[in-house]
Amino acid sequence: MLTRTTSTPTPAPAPARAGRVQAPLVSRLGVLLVMAICTVYFLAPLWWLFVGATKQQGQFVGGSPMWFENFQPAGNIRELLTYRDGIFLRWVVNSIGYTVGAAALGTLVAGMCGYALAKYRFPGRELLFNVVLGGVLVPATALALPLFLMFSKVHAANTFWSVFLPSIVNPFGVYLARIYATASVPEDLLEAARIDGSGEIRTFFTVSARLMLPAFVTVFLFHFVAVWNNFLLPLIMLGNEKLFPVTLGLYTWNSQVDQRPELRGLVLVGAFVSLVPMILAFLFLQRFWRGGLGTGALK
Template sequence: MNTGKNTVPVPAATGPARRPWSLSRTAVGGALVLATAYTLLPLLWLLTAAAKNTGDLLGGRALTPDRWHLAANLHALATTGDGIYFRWYLNSLLYAGLGGLLCALVCVAAGYAFQVYAFPGREKLFGLVLLGVLVPTTALALPMYLLASEAGVVNTFWAVFLPSLVNPFGVYLARVFCAGYVPEEVLEAARMDGAGELRTFWSIGLRMLMPGFVTVFLFQFTAIWNNFFLPLVMLSDNRLFPVSLGLYGWNTQTHAFPEYYPLVVVGSLLAVIPLVIAFVTLQRHWKAGLTAGSVK
């Protein structure tokens, strides 16, 4: 039926619609494989080199699958210097474990106070804390040494332990976590039930901030475990050394005493284990949702 109107013919499709440009799965997968190999290759070298003797390591045969000497290396590590390595290991566990826990508690309490309580000069004081994030720790080593010398704690456990309790970046992280994880309504409900401020923080705020507590603890644990410059400045008694400084001392002697080379390698392998255990066992606490449903 002719309606009297001109119709415009619609051109037929000549082919499938072009998809927007994107990286192919092969390219993305290849990039991820290369990144994984780049990350795991040093660990693979450390695993195999820890089971080699001095001749194999100096001869460049660290990755060869034959001639394993792991048991002999562990025995030499345990007997050298009357087992001084494991004393360093225990020192590092004490510095990093206890220091990380107390530092995380201090940071969470400070971040909670900055976020929850309104007091004169709060933002200016918090800005001063943030200013401490910009100062590198190596620049503070000499002033801390002078303070420790005035206090008479140089070459003691406290010279390394006390500075590890302060972490301005941890205070910042704790305040960010508090802003997202601690609803004001829950705190007000606790106060209306008669809970004091300390009880409210300990029973409610700290539990809600557990992901932030774990995050700060892991950051500080890793920083203290890998800390090298501060113990180098503060300590001269090798019985107080952490494992990082002790291995450095052995490594400086490898040119004169090559038998220390396998000890440094197997000691480095054992030094990685606490970090792996800490991250694997505590990562579940990072999952969000601890306060889901607490406020309607």
């Protein structure tokens, strides 16, 4: 005689599943909270600078530091650009000359050096690369005084070239270019270009440079920001204020605030205006950056 066995249904592990679902939710909320705190931390000074750049002279100290009181950015910018026959505008032009030229040439030199270290085998290659890595570790402050003495011996101090030429050198760009060239430029593609009769320089500019475009953009952005914010080298090299970059010019104004209180507003407005070129450079170049990262992900 057959007997029917009845099995009691096992309850579904609802609490464990709920715990597994709840844990990622808590971790996401934690990550979002940390990102929100970091965002506020980084944007709060920029907001304070923007608010301060729109105030009148007597409202910088006594008014609310984080909110508008008398919104007049156009008048403050006009006063900044016309002060002392537009000396601030000359400083901005100097900074653009130092930065764009040095960043462009520095990116090209760093890219070619990194490409050569990655794709060519020659005696002393690793030793040379180690020297470049050593240059990354040396702070710029340690090189400012020796550079001043060198340019003084050739009577080139207090000139445009005393700031421009040292700014071209970028050891970190060489390191980054070598790493990216090793990973993104296939040897077979270079051999095919050589078989077709392409020279090394032509192969670099027509084949390798296109593959290394994200690295070039990254090096250019880092180099642009570093040269634009450079302060110590112009401070040591330059004595003529007509050659000052915007960072050194604003520093000289800020050092005179106690004797000339009207400069406080000009320093705030000038600091805010000096951020515009870096923001524009990033907004213009980020599409090449993101496009290169997406291409690398597909590979």
